[in-house]
Amino acid sequence: MAQGPLTGIKIIEFAGIGPGPFCGMLLSDLGADVVRIDRAGKNRPGTPVDVMSRGKRSIALDLKNQDDIETALKLLEQADGMIEGFRPGVLERLGLGPDVVLKRSPKLVYGRMTGWGQHGALSHAAGHDLNYIAITGALHAMGDGDGRPRPPLNLVGDYGGGALYLAFGMMAAIINVKNGGEGQVIDCAMSDGAASLATMFYGMKAMGMWTDEREANLLDGGAHFYDTYECSDGKWVSIGSIEPQFYAILLEKAGITDPAFGAQMDRSKWPELKDKMIAVIKTKTRDEWCAIMEGTDICFAPVLSLSEAPSYQHNVDRGTFVEIQGVTQPAPAPRFSKTPGAIQSSPAGIGEHSDEILKDWGISG
Numbered sequence: 001m002a003q004g005p006l007t008g009i010k011i012i013e014f015a016g017i018g019p020g021p022f023c024g025m026l027l028s029d030l031g032a033d034v035v036r037i038d039r040a041g042k043n044r045p046g047t048p049v050d051v052m053s054r055g056k057r058s059i060a061l062d063l064k065n066q067d068d069i070e071t072a073l074k075l076l077e078q079a080d081g082m083i084e085g086f087r088p089g090v091l092e093r094l095g096l097g098p099d100v101v102l103k104r105s106p107k108l109v110y111g112r113m114t115g116w117g118q119h120g121a122l123s124h125a126a127g128h129d130l131n132y133i134a135i136t137g138a139l140h141a142m143g144d145g146d147g148r149p150r151p152p153l154n155l156v157g158d159y160g161g162g163a164l165y166l167a168f169g170m171m172a173a174i175i176n177v178k179n180g181g182e183g184q185v186i187d188c189a190m191s192d193g194a195a196s197l198a199t200m201f202y203g204m205k206a207m208g209m210w211t212d213e214r215e216a217n218l219l220d221g222g223a224h225f226y227d228t229y230e231c232s233d234g235k236w237v238s239i240g241s242i243e244p245q246f247y248a249i250l251l252e253k254a255g256i257t258d259p260a261f262g263a264q265m266d267r268s269k270w271p272e273l274k275d276k277m278i279a280v281i282k283t284k285t286r287d288e289w290c291a292i293m294e295g296t297d298i299c300f301a302p303v304l305s306l307s308e309a310p311s312y313q314h315n316v317d318r319g320t321f322v323e324i325q326g327v328t329q330p331a332p333a334p335r336f337s338k339t340p341g342a343i344q345s346s347p348a349g350i351g352e353h354s355d356e357i358l359k360d361w362g363i364s365g
Contacts, residue, residue, distance in 0.1 A: 004031025004332070004341035009174065010361070012037060012075055012082040013056065018129075018154070019162035019190065020085035020113045021052040026167050028055030029332035030341040035079075035357050037061050037072060038350040046349040048325035055344035059358070060351030063094050074363045076101050080177070081109035081170045088118045098185045108183040109173040113166050115157070117189030129157035129190065136195040137202075145215030145222070161193025216267075218242070224273040225250065225264060228303055235286035236303035237293075239277075250298045254280055 002008075009032040013024040021036075028034040034055065040062040046053070059075075061068040073096070076082060082101075084091055091097050098110050115132045116122040133139045133156050134149075143150035166188040173184055204210035209218070216222040225241040241250040247264050250256075258276065263269045281289065286302050293300040304312055310321035310328050322331045324343060332341035358364070 002031045002033060002344060003339075004029065005336055005339040007031035007339070009033070009081070010079045011035070012072075012079045014082070014084040014086070014091075015039065016085035016113075018085070019158045019166065020083050022159055022163040023111070023113065023166045023170075024056060024083055025052045025054060026163065027170075028344055030336075031339070031344070033057075035059060035075065035353075035361075036348070037063075037075075039063070040065075040068065040351070042350050044350045046347045046352060048327040048346060050347040051327060051329045053347035054324070054329075056348055057345075057353035057357055058348040058350055059354040063096070069095050071358075071363065072096060073101065073104055075357075075361060076108060077105045078361045078363070079105070079108060080174050081111055083111045083113060083166065083170075085113040088114065088123050102183055102185075106183050107177050109170050109177065109186060110183065111166050111170045111186045111188065113162060113188050113190075115162075115190045117192060118185075118187045120189075129154035129162075132157040132161070132190040133194040135191055136198055138194050138198045140212065141198075141201065141214060141217075141220055143214050145213065147214075149214070156197060157190040157194050160197055161195075162188065162190040165193035165196070216270075222267075222270055224270055224277045227274070227277075229278060229281035231284060231286040231289060232282055233285040233287075237281065237286055237289050238301050238303055239281075240299035242299070246297050246299050249296055250293075250300075253292050253296060253298060256280060 006027060009027070011024065011027050011032050011034045013020065013034055013036045015021075015036050015038045024034045024036065034057070036053070036056045036058045038058050038060045040060040042060070061072055063069060063072065076096075092099075101110060102108060112118060114123070115127040115129075116125065130139065130151050133152075138156055139149045139151070141149075142152055166186065169186040169188055173181075173186055177183060201210055204217075211217060214220060219226060221227045223242075225239060225247055228236050228238050230236055239250065241247040244264065251261055260269065260276070261273060263273075284292075289300075290302055294302075302312075309315060315321055319331055321328055322343070323329075325346060332343060
């Protein structure tokens with residue numbers, strides 16, 4: 001039995017990689033019935049480690065076969081939304097482009113996930129997260145002041161600027177349909193989403209509060225009170241004491257009496273104060289600093305590895321991570337007070353639910 005605020009919503013996801021499957025996972029975690037169309041002929045059993053496939057059912061279709069194309073169209077007629085992550089023009093050539101699909105299913109929300117978008121100078125070029133965020137200004141801002149820009153994993157483009165924006169856009173469009181509107185295409189470009197995520201920094205730049213120099217700004221590690229620091233045991237802590245009242249607690253708990261630290265917002269002093277802060281934090285282990293600073297208003301937290309994070313007390317208290325079939329993974333988010341989401345099922349093998357889906361959706365084979 002599906003559980004979550006999207007129970008009753010039907011989504012078709014064309015099998016892909018990265019942000020498309022993650023978007024489908026997010027919708028499934030909130031209760032949507034997500035059916036993944038896999039390529040017929042492949043034979044891959046479901047595996048618990050394929051966590052972004054959790055909660056979905058799979059039907060195997062040959063999209064070069066006209067009968068299977070017709071089956072896909074019948075599924076789309078029953079769906080509220082679809083997710084596809086092919087290069088522009090691929091589904092059109094298969095006879096599943098928006099003109100065909102929306103004519104058959106005028107209430108459908110047709111979600112398109114690409115790096116560069118459906119049009120533009122780069123729209124037909126290959127790319128990855130790193131490239132998409134590179135053209136937005138976001139990547140340039142990340143990294144060491146005297147070094148190269150550093151990729152923030154693939155969180156900013158694929159998942160932040162891509163999957164989350166597609167999920168947000170699809171839900172907005174589905175609500176519009178429920179309110180009497182028509183179906184439409186959602187052109188979700190990871191480059192657009194990453195640029196949108198950087199909105200605050202463009203505002204700060206316009207106000208003269210941000211420069212293009214890396215590690216020289218308030219939130220990029222330039223400030224001595226907003227950075228990560230290595231402890232005596234080689235582990236790290238994060239400190240974000242921006243507000244003066246929080247900064248005062250930082251100085252108190254760290255035992256800092258040097259009057260030079262009184263010039264908190266004097267950017268010319270930041271490099272000197274950074275060196276002094278490095279030396280202070282290096283005097284104790286991470287656990288020792290946690291005992292002193294954790295739970296205060298310093299804005300402090302230990303920097304945990306992927307192995308450490310699931311057993312951290314705050315994460316345990318909130319159930320932030322769950323274990324399914326021996327695989328530790330993040331739990332559904334966000335939290336709903338009346339209609340909590342849930343991991344609906346284990347990852348499916350290719351074509352595992354073909355007959356079941358057609359029956360449940362009222363489609364003859």
